[in-house]
Amino acid sequence: MRKTWEKQFDYFNKRVTPHRRAIIEIFEEENRHLSAEEVYMLLKKKEEKVGIATVYRNLDLLSQMGLLHRVNFGDGKEYYEMTRVLPGEHHHHLICTKCGKVVDYSELVGEEHEFLNRLEKKLSNKYGFLTQSHQIYFYGLCEDCQLICES
Amino acid sequence: MRKTWEKQFDYFNKRVTPHRRAIIEIFEEENRHLSAEEVYMLLKKKEEKVGIATVYRNLDLLSQMGLLHRVNFGDGKEYYEMTRVLPGEHHHHLICTKCGKVVDYSELVGEEHEFLNRLEKKLSNKYGFLTQSHQIYFYGLCEDCQLICES
């Protein structure tokens, strides 16, 4: 009954606590972008007595451990989402600059992978930079906001 | 002696003020990522008497007008940089997750353009999303931090 992610805790010399289990569980259940405050609220709803500082600390830790991805949509808070490793689950984000709506997309991830691999090799040669992850953001107008702009 | 960017102010029905001129001038001179606080300090150094609120307001305005790009490197503040339109000036960012160093890169922008064009078309069809701009971030370890990690 040892969860697959627990080996990550061994590797980082971190302890597996009920709070940490609960936070990961929240992300598995919700499967969406969550802010620290939202995670805190969802934990309370599950009767998990936890302090907000612990939530912040653990979101930071879990993203450093690679179990969560930290994303920023420009609204002043940080969001987190479960790191999905299966090929079909890799995705990026469309952000509407008018209403703030965020859409996950995973179109052309094959081509993306091929292109970024080539790019990473160049960056490694030229800057000595070792890439661990990447994020692509598209900014623009969602369907609804385009209509509003025309009128 | 009308600057090339002044037509943008007409288009957005905004007034050209000395502060706005001075802020744009700062970015032209410094040619790097600047936070609101840094812009504020640089303006003071130039004897430009301005309030910090005005700096925030105008950085926001200038990026909405497309004259500045707003970027986020995950350190809790927003940064801005001059929008460069020439083909060779389009670039993205490498961010060291250990020391926070940020490097501009512009490798493979040709391939990037070709790939993103194809992607944008797909996203437009599937989600009705109209792309205005995009950002790519690579997270990893800079050369120095890789050495420190090995030892």
Add this chain to the structure above:
DNA sequence: TGTGAAATTGATAATTATTATCAAAATGTG
């Protein structure tokens, strides 16, 4: 199956970045 050193946590104070307020000053159209 305990022990204890080290890690984690909670309550809350502190910090930091950014936004709101609103009267005074500046802009630019006609």
Add this chain to the structure above:
DNA sequence: CACATTTTGATAATAATTATCAATTTCACA
């Protein structure tokens, strides 16, 4: 130049996140 409108400055307010530190919990190992 006049004046309707926009912009600005000082500063209060807000909001997200981090620091503090004593109490509690974890887990390696005896």
